[in-house]
Amino acid sequence: MDKERVKKLVRELIIEIGEDPTREGLKDTPERIANMYEEIFDGYESDSELSVQFSEDSDVVVARNIQFYSMCEHHMLPFFGKIHIAYSPNGRVFGISKLVRLVEKYSKRLQIQERLTKNIADELFAQGVKGVVVLADAEHFCMKMRGVRNDATLTSSAYRGIYENKEEKESIMAMIRRRTPETSL
Template sequence: MALHEALATEQDSGAAGRQAPTALRVVHDTAGVDLAAAEDAARHFLKALGVLSDDENMRDTPGRMARAYAELFSPRDFALTTFPNDEGYDELVLARAIPFRSVCQHHLLPFVGTAHVGYLPGPRILGLSKLARTVEYFACRPQVQERLTKQIADWLQEQLDPKGVGVVIEAEHTCMTLRGVQAAGSSTVTSTLLGLLRHDPRSRAEFLALSGVNA
């Protein structure tokens, strides 16, 4: 899966010299997606496991499987809109309990959970909904939770140049709860802290406390 990014900067015509919001357009590339081939592969996959798909109840299952996985791997396009931090706001900005779903790259089984994403602003601030969009952007692909956590933090650090970034993810993995050890109810917590949220003890403790994680 590929994603394309394009940067667009505009000038506010109503105020000389005042910069309008900057938007980084993030677009999902659907080239290479072949639903017909995926449906045919799903049909052979089910047959190889002894699951016949030729009766009325199962006839359309291979197609549904193909469309379902295509949806799981397709984040919505969005614009990462940022604004000048004209007021010099320097306190923590935190979006808690962002719901997400992803797919374990080892078994292609879903894992679902919540992400807590925060940053200490630098020269620019981010539209709040874009924190949730960023989580979705990286979650909609075969993933491992550790990489997902770091990718979100690293990308926000790169795009915003903030004083610090923090990401905590709590998730339940069906590859662990429905198969193998079958540890129903278990959850996994991962975190990535950058900048002041990693190196300053008070900033770190504030982020983890507001995220609901014991420091």
Template sequence: MTDCYTHIIESTGEKVTRAGLKDTPKRAAKAFEFMTRGYHQNLDDVINGALFPSDANEMVIVKDIELYSLCEHHLLPFIGKCHVAYIPDGKVLGLSKVARIVDMYARRLQIQETLVAQIANTIESVTGANGVAVIIEAKHMCMMMRGVEKQNSVMKTSAMLGSFRDNQATRNEFLSLINC
């Protein structure tokens, strides 16, 4: 990957031997590896046994989970927050695991529409919840730094499964609790 970054930098007309760029290909490769570390994670390791029996059957919400991802079309970041809710059915997931699931999928080359569905489907399959809701709000550098250059645009996507899809009152409660 370092050699690829060397080629990219040289393609701009720069010289990687310049003092400020001397170690940039190595640093860029290391950064890109970090930003795509979700490919080297698996769900079992992320959950790490933190699924617990519970009689809870009311909505569980984790809101404002920050996320950082890379647009698969331009390799530019999109940055935002994710709100996750589920209605337990005999099992609850360790609190930090919700954020770790978000990170695992966000740290892959991605589009937001797919990301929101991956998170919701995973929470549902892991917990067996009666319903799962996920909303992502993000700013996309591919729209802000290039192309139409719209600095204040925010993309919102949602995935509603089970009772969040089937029951308007449940969906409304979730939306009001996250102030969306």
């Protein structure tokens, strides 16, 4: 990302909406926004590090409540929530931090929730696991702040491998949805 260009564009935007970019509260805003964009859009440059695996096996591994923040590609407003990942290993498991990095890799981009869910499932499944389920629950500021101005949330899911089978899907969904104090589903 060219931070100097972003700063220039933000300054121009401030002018276009009718503000004075030299007034005290706004004079450092282009710099702050350029720094923020570098941070919140670093998913284009990041690596999920899924190649780091451990020689263990388990029937199912479930990671619940992975927090994420993303930016809607339609309105460039935030959406955020929790992602739940379940996978059936094939002799090797991933560290929990790798699943968090995988979520960050795709959430820190201009995105829609449905694609975010699919991207995570596809990359994890490509690592050779037997099956993957990804569930995402999110609130969208593009819906809260404008348009219909509603607090509805969106849930999206992706199923790969053995979890595409109806019986396996029902079994893994019951495990993911098992309520714990921190589980949002």
